[in-house]
Amino acid sequence: MIDFQPTDEQQLVIDTVRNFAQNEIRPLARECEESAKLPEKVLSAAHELGLVANALPESAGGGGERSAVTGVLVAEELAWGDLAIALAILSPGLSALPIAEWGDGQQQQALARFVGSSFVPGSLAIVEPRFDSDPFRPATSARRDGDDYVLDGAKCFVPWLDGGAETLVVASEGGAAQLFVVPRGATGLRAERERNMGVSALPTAELALSGVRVPASAKLAGADLRRLVAQGRAAMAAMAVGVARAAFEVARDYAKERQVFGVPVATKQAIAFKLADMAIEIDGARLLAWEAAWKLDRGEDATREALLARRQSARVALDVADGAVQVLGGHGYIRDYLPELHLRNARGFASFEALALV
Amino acid sequence: MAISFEPNPATVSGRDEMHEIALQHMRPWSRKYDDQEHEMPWEYVNPMWDRATGKAGKTEAGPGDGMVTVCVQTEELCWGDAGLYLRTPSPLLGGSAVAAAGTPAQRERFLSPFRTGKPKWGAMAITEPQAGSDAAAIQTTAVFDEKTNEWVLNGTKIFCTAGDGALEYEGGIVVVWATVDKTAGRAGIKSFVVTAGTPGVKVVGCEKKLGIRASDTATLVLENCRVPADNLLGKAEVKKQDPNQAGDKGFKGAMATFDASRPIVAAMAVGVGRAALDFVKEELTRQGVAIRYDAPPREQTAIERDVIEMEAELQAARLLTWRAAKMLDRGQRNNLEASMAKAKAGLAVTKITQKAVELLGPLGYSKKLLVEKWMRDAKINDIYEGTQQINQLIIARRILDYSSSVLR
Numbered sequence: 082m083i084d085f086q087p088t089d090e091q092q093l094v095i096d097t098v099r100n101f102a103q104n105e106i107r108p109l110a111r112e113c114e115e116s117a118k119l120p121e122k123v124l125s126a127a128h129e130l131g132l133v134a135n136a137l138p139e140s141a142g143g144g145g146e147r148s149a150v151t152g153v154l155v156a157e158e159l160a161w162g163d164l165a166i167a168l169a170i171l172s173p174g175l176s177a178l179p180i181a182e183w184g185d186g187q188q189q190q191a192l193a194r195f196v197g198s199s200f201v202p203g204s205l206a207i208v209e210p211r212f213d214s215d216p217f218r219p220a221t222s223a224r225r226d227g228d229d230y231v232l233d234g235a236k237c238f239v240p241w242l243d244g245g246a247e248t249l250v251v252a253s254e255g256g257a258a259q260l261f262v263v264p265r266g267a268t269g270l271r272a273e274r275e276r277n278m279g280v281s282a283l284p285t286a287e288l289a290l291s292g293v294r295v296p297a298s299a300k301l302a303g304a305d306l307r308r309l310v311a312q313g314r315a316a317m318a319a320m321a322v323g324v325a326r327a328a329f330e331v332a333r334d335y336a337k338e339r340q341v342f343g344v345p346v347a348t349k350q351a352i353a354f355k356l357a358d359m360a361i362e363i364d365g366a367r368l369l370a371w372e373a374a375w376k377l378d379r380g381e382d383a384t385r386e387a388l389l390a391r392r393q394s395a396r397v398a399l400d401v402a403d404g405a406v407q408v409l410g411g412h413g414y415i416r417d418y419l420p421e422l423h424l425r426n427a428r429g430f431a432s433f434e435a436l437a438l439v
Numbered sequence: 440m441a442i443s444f445e446p447n448p449a450t451v452s453g454r455d456e457m458h459e460i461a462l463q464h465m466r467p468w469s470r471k472y473d474d475q476e477h478e479m480p481w482e483y484v485n486p487m488w489d490r491a492t493g494k495a496g497k498t499e500a501g502p503g504d505g506m507v508t509v510c511v512q513t514e515e516l517c518w519g520d521a522g523l524y525l526r527t528p529s530p531l532l533g534g535s536a537v538a539a540a541g542t543p544a545q546r547e548r549f550l551s552p553f554r555t556g557k558p559k560w561g562a563m564a565i566t567e568p569q570a571g572s573d574a575a576a577i578q579t580t581a582v583f584d585e586k587t588n589e590w591v592l593n594g595t596k597i598f599c600t601a602g603d604g605a606l607e608y609e610g611g612i613v614v615v616w617a618t619v620d621k622t623a624g625r626a627g628i629k630s631f632v633v634t635a636g637t638p639g640v641k642v643v644g645c646e647k648k649l650g651i652r653a654s655d656t657a658t659l660v661l662e663n664c665r666v667p668a669d670n671l672l673g674k675a676e677v678k679k680q681d682p683n684q685a686g687d688k689g690f691k692g693a694m695a696t697f698d699a700s701r702p703i704v705a706a707m708a709v710g711v712g713r714a715a716l717d718f719v720k721e722e723l724t725r726q727g728v729a730i731r732y733d734a735p736p737r738e739q740t741a742i743e744r745d746v747i748e749m750e751a752e753l754q755a756a757r758l759l760t761w762r763a764a765k766m767l768d769r770g771q772r773n774n775l776e777a778s779m780a781k782a783k784a785g786l787a788v789t790k791i792t793q794k795a796v797e798l799l800g801p802l803g804y805s806k807k808l809l810v811e812k813w814m815r816d817a818k819i820n821d822i823y824e825g826t827q828q829i830n831q832l833i834i835a836r837r838i839l840d841y842s843s844s845v846l847r
Contacts, residue, residue, distance in 0.1 A: 082447050083507050085762045086440045086769075150442050215735040307733070337839060348846050353835035354828070360838050361779045365755030368762065372444050372754070385732045389751040431736075 085368070091151055098158040101130065106162030113282035114422055119169050119242065127170040128200035132159075136174065137181050141192035147178070149312065149374035152439025153319035157367065160323030164426045165282035167320060169202070171437040172240045176203025178312070178438045179249055179260055183304040188262065194246070202242035204265075206250045206288055207313070207435045210237040216251065216258070216310045216434050221290060223252040223259060223300075230254075230261060230300060232293040238433060241272055241286035250290070251306065260304040261295055269293040279425035307384050311377060313435025314387035318370035320437065321394035321430045322363060328398075328405035328423035329359045335409050335418075352408055359401045366394040374439055395430035402427040444758075450508045457512045460486070461519025466809075469520045472653035473812050477645050479604070480526055480653055488528045488558040506699070506764040510706035514757070517710025518717075521816045522653030524707065526560075529553060531601050532700055533561030536614040536630055539696045540672040549632055552610035559635070560604035562613045563696075564596035564659055571598075572829045574616070574694075575625040579661060581617035583668070583675070590631055590671060592617055592639070592664040600823070602657030603642050611635035614672065615661065623677045632670040639664030650815030699767060700824055701777040705760040705784035708820035712753050712788030715795035715813045719746065722799060742798060749791045756784035775837040782830035785821035792817040 087095060105127075109120045128134075132155055137143025159167035177195040180188055194201045207216050221234025232252050239248060250261045263270065270293050272286040333356055336347035346352050369390040376383035405420035406413035413420045446454070464483045472480045516524045530537065530553050537549050553559060570576040579594025592615060596602070605611035613633045620627035633640055639662050646656040720730065723742070730746050731739060739747070759780040766773035792814040796803035803810045821827050836846050 082443060082504055083445065083450070083761055083765060084440050084443045085765055086442065088441045091441075213735055213737040215738070217733050217735075310733075333838060347839050348841065350832070350835075350846075353839060353841075353846055354831040356838060357782075357831040357834035360834060361759070361783050362755075364762075364776075364779060365759050365783055368758035369751065369755055371442055372758065375442060375444050385750075388732045388747065389754055392747060393751040393755060 085371075087150075087154060091154055094151060095154050095158060097130065098132070098155050099161075101127065102158050102162030102167075106159065106166050110163035110166065110419065110422070111416070113163065113166060115281075115416075117281045119166065119282055119284070123166060124169055124200045128173075133171065133173045133177060134196045137177055137192055137196060138189075141181065141189055142196040143181070143192070147181075149315055149377035149439040150371065153315055153370050153374040156316050156319040156437060156439060157323040157326070157370075160320035161327045162323075163282070164320060164324055164429075165280040167323070168240060168280065168283050168436050169242060171316070172242055173201055173203045174438050175205035175240060175435070176245075176247060176249055176262075179205070179301060179304060179309060180262070183260070183301040185302070187298065188301065191247070191262070200244075202240065202245040204240050204242075204245050204248035205435055205438070206236035206239040206248050206263075207310075208236065208238040208432065210235055210287055214432075214434075216313075217306060218256075219251050219253050219258055221250065221252040223254040223261060225254070225297070226294075228297050229294050230297060232261060232263065232290045232295065234290050236288040236290070237275065237285075238277075238436060239272070239286045239288055240436060241274070241284050243284070248288070249301070250288075251309075254300075258306040260301040260306070260309070262299045262301065263290075263293060263295055267293050267295065277429070279422065279427075279429055307382060308377070309438070310435065311373065311383040311387035312438045314391040315370055315373040315377060315383070316435070316437040316439045317430055317433050318366065318373065318387070318390035318394040319439070321398035321427065322367045322370060324423050324427050324430075325359070325363050325366070325394075325398040325401040328402040328420050328427070329356070329363060331419050331423075332356060332359070332405035332408040335412070346408075355404050355408065359404055362397040363401060366390070366397040369393050377439070391430070395427075398427035398430055399424075446511060447504050447508070450504060450511050453508050454511045454515050457515035458518075460490075461515055465516070465519030465523050468523065469809055469812065470806070472520075472522060474652075476647060476652040477603070477655055480523055483520075483523045484526060484528050484558050491529060492554055492556075503768055504765075506702065506767040507761055510702055510760055510764045513703050513706040514710040514713065517707040518714045519710075520653065521707055521711045521819075522651040524710075525600055525651060525654035526604065528558035528560055528604075530561030530612065532563035532696070533605065533612045533614045533632075535700050536563055536672060536696045537561075537612070537632065539699060540630060545632070545669070545672065549612050549634075556610060557608065559608050559610040560601045561611060562599050562601040562605040562657075564599040564602060564613050564615045566598040567595060568597055572826055575628065577616055577618060577628060578621075579615065579617040580621070581619050581629060581631060581671075583619070584665070587665070588668045589665040590668065592631060592633070592661040592666065594661050596659040596661070598646070598823070599657045599659055600654060602659055603645055603655035606633075606635050606640060606642055606657075606659070609635055613640075613659070615659075619675065620677045627677050629675070630672045631666055632672065633661075633664060633666055634670075637664060637666060649818060650812065651819050695774075697825060698772075698774050698777045701781040701830075702760050702763040702767070702773075704820060704824040705756065705763070705777075705780040708784035708788040708817065709753060709757045709760060711813050711817045711820065712749075712756070712784075712791040715788075715792045715810055715817070716746075716749050716753055718808075718810055718813075719749075719795050719798055722802070745794060745798060749794060752787040753791060756780070756787040759783050775834060778825070778830040778833040778837075781825060782827055782834065785830075786827055788817045789821045
């Protein structure tokens with residue numbers, strides 16, 4: 082039956098994560114952005130919530146409750162707190178979720194690290210530093226050489242948090258995109274910390290792969306790249322909605338406070354209608370993200386739905402964040418307020434792919 | 440419950456049935472009744488009436504899904520033809536008002552004729568020459584005559600959808616909004632059922648319109664039009680309080696009709712938008728152009744990008760519509776969500792159908808095809824049942840927690 086109400090369990094998760102985002106993440110958003118550093122304590126505390134571990138299989142010590150719908154609900158709430166910190170919190174899933182879904186018995190042993198007592202980041206290298214970056218047809222190549230694969234190419238926007246052991250690399254083998262588990266210390270792999278317009282607190286790397294040699298067993302042979310991309314797009318769509326909602330709320334609250342001509346500026350239709358449009362678009366984009374996630378949970382090809390969600394939410398996040406800056410006027414341009422950060426972060430969703438997964 | 444986008448089997452069969460009706464009884468007559476404005480489209484009306492009166496099949500919605508099913512079916516019929524849909528022999532908005540504000544006895548009295556006899560129509564008359572979005576400014580009066588136990592209505596109503604059919608054919612109803620006390624403002628506004636054949640009400644003309652030309656948009660004049668006391672929907676008493684405070688139930692009750700009708704109008708819009716979008720995609724397929732959902736944006740053509748944006752906009756509008764409908768099914772207050780759905784759908788399909796005409800070039804502009812008609816039909820959805828701007832105003836008041844006196 083068509084329904085838009087999360088389950089009681091999901092509502093509990095939403096409430097928990099919303100509280101966490103409000104009390105633990107949001108207060109640090111600005112400071113982390115300015116210092117380009119992650120709050121280690123928050124990552125540990127988030128790890129204790131088990132957001133990623135719950136989605137891993139019971140056989141690996143996880144909760145065995147993977148659900149893309151639950152994933153998008155969580156992703157939106159975290160991103161509402163702060164996008165960079167949210168991506169860091171969800172980063173273990175970048176390695177763990179594909180390994181759990183497509184890894185063989187041997188490969189699955191790597192999951193144990195992600196369900197331990199401390200936070201262990203993951204990493205996925207899917208975006209390439211070129212204007213026509215295409216997750217389905219990466220320019221990075223994988224060539225079989227005896228018992229090994231040899232990888233060549235370049236990646237960017239690769240989450241590269243301290244303490245990570247590996248990254249999953251998307252590369253073309255004979256024209257088909259495949260996933261390889263590559264140790265961070267592999268010979269021929271060079272990682273350089275990026276500086277981007279937004280999400281500054283999240284350490285990301287641009288990778289140069291030059292004859293990187295991994296054993297044949299490093300390939301996740303059963304990986305479904307269409308599904309991986311859709312999982313990434315559903316996650317990013319939900320996070321775009323989270324960023325948009327955060328910007329909208331700042332603008333709404335500011336507009337009710339700010340006095341012009343003796344009344345709150347929110348009582349002017351020019352502002353009030355802009356806020357109304359934001360609210361409509363945010364809700365519409367959210368439902369598209371939910372639908373893509375719901376399709377994923379049914380095991381169906383969600384390529385189209387995920388693309389629609391991605392495009393719509395990226396546009397909405399940008400429009401809403403830009404509108405929020407505008408509503409705050411000069412204050413919107415000042416880094417004392419969050420909308421300028423929301424605007425910089427929102428622009429990224431046109432380029433981000435799978436910086437988180439559901 | 441859980442988040443789900445899978446319609447009930449009953450919703451699916453209802454949708455499929457409406458799709459057949461759209462193909463058989465609407466599309467073949469779309470152009471004819473766009474050209475022959477105001478003529479009664481019996482080719483559509485008769486089979487629909489047979490269905491309504493049980494002579495042909497009829498599906499019932501599953502429990503807890505009634506409004507969602509109505510929206511899904513409405514989308515399908517308006518995919519067929521939005522103008523003809525508005526000629527469906529049914530109580531339409533008049534029925535929504537009676538259902539929302541009437542007593543069980545009133546519902547039986549006014550709505551049961553719609554299950555038997557000859558085709559009949561219902562309508563709602565709110566707008567006046569000097570009162571559109573500002574519904575509280577209506578000037579039509581209702582004065583109670585104690586001697587005859589009747590209400591006496593006087594005034595002029597415009598833009599009354601299906602008003603001509605409702606008053607011309609026996610058993611039809613028009614729900615007329617009128618004030619019983621001009622000094623009371625909104626609190627004085629009540630709604631009254633005027634049945635076909637009542638002396639003192641007449642249709643003085645139908646509008647010539649941009650689109651939905653099959654639909655009769657009537658101007659009514661009420662001159663000492665007398666209706667029985669119990670044709671009043673709701674209570675007669677006027678609570679003179681701050682109109683923003685609780686207690687203003689009469690006007691609010693009338694406005695509550697919109698909470699049910701706006702999702703339906705949004706669904707109508709989505710149907711028209713889908714007609715245009717489906718046609719664009721079919722035409723592209725015929726020309727060997729496929730929409731690649733897995734190509735990077737830098738490789739997609741301008742047409743692919745446009746179509747993908749149209750699809751995303753349409754789906755966002757549809758999902759907002761279903762959400763508003765589902766809340767009604769759950770008995771939840773959906774005033775905010777209904778306005779969101781209506782505002783989004785009205786504007787989205789206006790843009791989608793305009794883009795469809797553009798994408799198809801000369802084909803889009805030609806009357807040989809229906810795309811130009813859909814563009815004209817679509818626009819009304821951004822105007823009636825609350826304009827884009829009125830819905831923005833409602834949404835803004837809700838999200839800002841402002842009353843109508845603070846945010847005007």
